Structure formats: C-alpha cells, structure tokens
Amino acid sequence: MDKDIVLHLEDVTIQFGGVVAVNNLTLDVPKGKIIALIGPNGAGKTTAFNCITGVYQPTNGLVKFNGETIVRSHPTGQMKKMYAGKNPLKYTAQYTLDKYDENEEKERDPYVFTDKIIDPDPDHVTSLGIARTFQNIRLWNSMTVFDNVLTAKHLRTEQNLFSATFRTKPSEEKRMREETLALLQEQGLDQFKDDLATSLPYGLQRRLEIARALATKPSLLLLDEPAAGMNPQEAAELCDFIRDIRQKYDLSIFLIEHHMDLVMNISDYIYVIDFGSEIAEGKPAEVQHNQKVINAYLGASDE
C-alpha cells in the first residue's frame, strides 16, 4: 500500500435497517492534501465521517489510518439478513478468491480471512490523531474560549488524577496553558480568550472549533461543513485559514462542504456521493463538468 495514504476507506457501507446511508465507499486521503467529500443533502457524507471517527459502526468495510486498521466490520446479526451492499463476505472468514496472493491480501487487510470486528470509541480514534469538527457547532457552552481549547488538551496531558489535583507537576499545567495561548494567538482568537464560547460571532465559533480540534494534536483533520452559514467573504477567509493550518501543522485535511466556490478553490481532489454511493471523483475542474454531478445537484430529467 502507498505509504503516503493517511486515511483509506474500503467498501464502507453503513446501513440503518433498510436504509443504505453509505454504499460501498472507497476513497483515499493522501498525506498533506486537502480532499473534499461533496454531495447533495442526505447523501451520507456526515455518516461517513461518523464512521471514521467511531461514532457509528459500519455494516461492512474497513478504515485504515496511517496503514493501521482502525475500523473493520462485516454484516452480522439482523444486518446479515438485510444487508444490501456489495461484498458481504469480504471481511469475514468465508472470504476466498480463486487466485490470490496471500501476502498482498494481508497487506490490504491484516485481518483478512478472519471475522474480526474493530469498533473503536471516538476518544480512541482522536487519540490516534484524527480530530474533527461538527456540522452544527458543538462547543462547550459554559466555558470560556481559552478553557475550550485547554480542555481539549486533556487528551495529551501527562498528569494523572493525583498529580493534576494536588498540583505536583505545575510545569505540565503551565505548558498546557502556554500552548493553548499560543494556539489562540495563531488563530487570532486571543483577544476573545476570556469570553464565553457562545458569545463569539458565528464565524469565530467555527474557527474556535477548529482550534479546539488542533489542540488534540491531530495529523488528520476532518472538517464537517466548515463554511456553513458564512458569507462569501468569510468563506474566502476560511479558505486561506485552512491552507494556513495545513502548512503550519503538517496536516492532511478531509472536508465536507456545500459551498462550491470554496470546495473548487481549496481541494486537491474531490469525491462526490449521492444516495450513499460514489458517483464521481477527480480534480476540481473534472468534477465541475461531470454530467452526473450536475444532475445530482440540479436534478436530472428522465430523458
């Protein structure tokens, strides 16, 4: 497998009862690139995000992060009977190929020919280095801007309960506070640091959410509609901002966005899904002129 691939989704299918929210999605996020996932409302974009971050367990499929399998599943129980996606046996022990190179298969999926299910908790996924933001802003409302970012640093703290409570490692706490302040300064939020998070204007709340995600020291950032509700000028600023942080923190970015100008401007590669299935992929210019994409967004006539 390509060493430069940070995130790799393979045959990811998520089914809620009879509804197939994501159908056989396969995609790659290369290192240091900005990849966009677009599609009309209800296409299953956020569901795919939730699957990567461990909120939902996929019905079938595999997610690899830096070459390590973090999510793996196959249809079981009720889903086994209702499963409507492709490759139902690919991630079970019954998987066989007429002609296969075992080593190649092992490299593709180290748990191949087993029934192993990997279903991590969201906090575990974050600790591996995947941070995310939310479509509807989810800041901690009772806390100040500073505390919001500081609290996200809890994941990487070296204090245990005792040393944190009785302040036996004051340097660690000091380091956390200094890092938080530096992060806020970089994001231009330091003048608001003592305000309640909810009192910020909408655009800054989005920015704060990104800053909070950065505080967990990720190598991959998942942005769920970062420009939602922004005016064109704010969106343009956001564009520079995202490029900026990618440079500064050596990030790979995977984003969902409806704002077409922004997507076309910022992305290196675009995947388009509709009704859960991928309908197109390619460089922004290619996707822009793809008839299927235009149909999905504008509606196609039957002729």
Added chain:
Amino acid sequence: MFKKINNALNPSLRHPLDEQNKRTNKVALMIFLAIVYVFAILLDNVLPANGITLMLIPVLRKGAIYALLCVSMNLLNGFTGLFSLGQAGFMLIGGYVYAILTIPQASHAAVYQYFDGGIFQFSVTEVFGNVLGPFLGNVIGAIICIIIAGLVVAVFAALIGIPVLRLKSDYLAIATLGFAEIIRAIFQWNGIGGITNGSNLLRKYTNLDNLVWNVGSLNINFGTTFAFLIVTLCIVAIILMINSSYGRAFKAIRDDEISAEAMGINLFKHKMLSFVISSFFAGVGGALLAMFQTTIQAAAFTSAMTYEILLIVVIGGIGSVSGSCIAAFLYIACNEWWLRFLDSGYLGSIPVGFFRGGFRKVIFSIIIMVIVLFFSRGIMGDKELSFTGLLNKIKQFKNRKALKQAAEKEGE
C-alpha cells in the same frame, strides 16, 4: 440573547480573576477559615452554654457535614452532569463502616445484644488509644476509619458504576436510587446482623464529643473543630480537582458528551472517576454524620435524605461549590433552628393555633418555591463566591448609586 448582552457588559466575566485577585482571595479565605476555627474551639469550650450556643453547635456541625455531602453531590450532578440519586446509600455504607470499626470492645456485648456480641471484636480507635493515649487514639483512629469508610464506599461505587454509568439522565437517577434502596434493605437484614446489627441501632462508637483533650484539669473539646477540619480538607481537595485538567474534562462531558468524546475524553473512564470520587466523599460525609448523630440506623437513610441534599444543591446553585456550602448551612439552620418556632405552637409567648407540628415544613416549602421561581439557578448560579468578587459587587452598587444621584442632579 439577554445572556449574551449581559455577558458582554459584565466586567467580571470579561476580565476573570488575575493573579493578584487570586492571591487576595486565597488570603481572605485563609483568614476566614482561621476565624471559623478559633470560633469553633471557643464555642466548644469557652462560650457559656446558653440557648444560642446550644443550638449553634449542632447546627454548625451538621451544616459542615451537609456542606461536604452537597459538594460531593454537586461534583457529580453539577460538574459532570450525571443525575445520580445514590447519595443516601453511599452515606449509609460510610456511616456503618465507620461505626463498626470504632465500637469499643467492651461495648460489643451491649450493642450487638441480639447477635452474640457481633463478629468483629476490635476497635480501631482503641488499638490506637492503647499506644497513643485516648485523645490522639480517638482522633487518629477516627481519621483512619473515616478514610477506610470512604474507600469502602468508593469500591462499592465502582462496582455499581460498571453497569449503571452506561445509562443516561433519568435512567441513571432511577438505577442509582434503586441501588441506594437495595443497600438500605441489605443493611437491615438480620442475616448479616453479626456485622450490621440487623435493623437495630449501632451506638457507643467514637463520636464528635469523644474528641476531648485532657491537659491537667483542662478538658478541650475538639468536636466541632474536627468536623470542620475534615470537611475543609475534603472540599479543598474537590475544588482543586474541579480546577484541574480532570475537572475541565468533567465539565466538558456535562456541556456536550458528543464533542467531549470527539476531543478524546474517554466518557466511561471520566464518568467512573467522577462517580467514585463523589461517592468517596459521600462515604466520608456519612461517617462524619454517624459521628455527629452518636447513633446510626439504616432505616434513617431513606431516599428522602438524598432529596434533601439534592434540594440544597439546587438552592445553592448547580455547579457552584460555594453555593452548596452556603445553602447547606442556611438549610440546616432553618430546618433545625430558625424555623423550629413554627412547630412549637407559640410565637414568642403568644399561643398561635396553626403553629403546630409540621407547619415548619409548609413554610419551608413556600420558601423553596419562592427560591425556585425567582432564583431559578439557585443562590449562586454556577459562579463562585470570592472576596474580590464581593468587593466588586459593592463597588458596582456604590457606583450605581452615585450615577443615580448624578442623574437626578442633572434632572434638577
């Protein structure tokens, strides 16, 4: 919207405590505590025993103990957002563990009269008393037994927490309430009477009034001081934890579980930590309550006791430690002292017909309704009382007065 405007205008929120203010507050708190301790010793020993001091001693002792119980409940309900109602059950275990460990050997036959003198035939305070003398033995033995009581409760809480903490909001409340009732029922069961004395009282263990230091002809009673000391230490530990990285993680879980989890905070681990720590201090509080009451019986630890504590937490402000402490003292003072006259049948010396047993509760309910209606977030909301904060408030009040006067003058 109003909240936002308020927040923008409120200078205390925009400029939180800087280092200077923090230090002032610390010093002010130290001075306040020193005064309280001196007063506690004076109250126990020097001040004449009249109507007021005789009421003040139990009110201060019980108020301090309830302050600890409320803060420990606030840690869970107010700071971690877990609505748990198991407090009485944990207090019961704490109180019983403490009492069982400190009943003097000679009293076992009298206390466990229906159970052949009980199973345990030793007393921790006596063991220490034999080495260190009765006063130090009592104090150190009591402290050790209180810690053991807290630890036993913490272990129980961890066991209960494994199944229960996967539940959310109301369901968690119902499950913990159920566990508290089960604990009460088990402790009243005669089958383990050799340990718990069945449904009978436990008594004659080391209580607050046993903590008397004999120096020559002087007898110095440290009862109130001891209760205050343990309570202060525990509350300080809780405050330190709330202001640490873990406390912030708890608050994040309270504010938004989903984003807390997405930012790498392990929900189960942190909820369990909060639950176990809160229960530890509930156990300590239960042990202190046993020391205060001098007798302890499982039947008294009903769910009504949990509601009482929950009520104080709500009155004080969910998410405010100082609010819980203030409300605990106010509640206990009203309940045990200031509103007692309503039950007595007399106003001063005039007999009043409807002042009869239980009328206190009617007035009390009205007061609580008023508080809930007009201070829907409790006395303190989720803010903390501080010395500089108080000064600021007074300054603001004065400024407002001056502004008003200036405006009136201009009007003329």
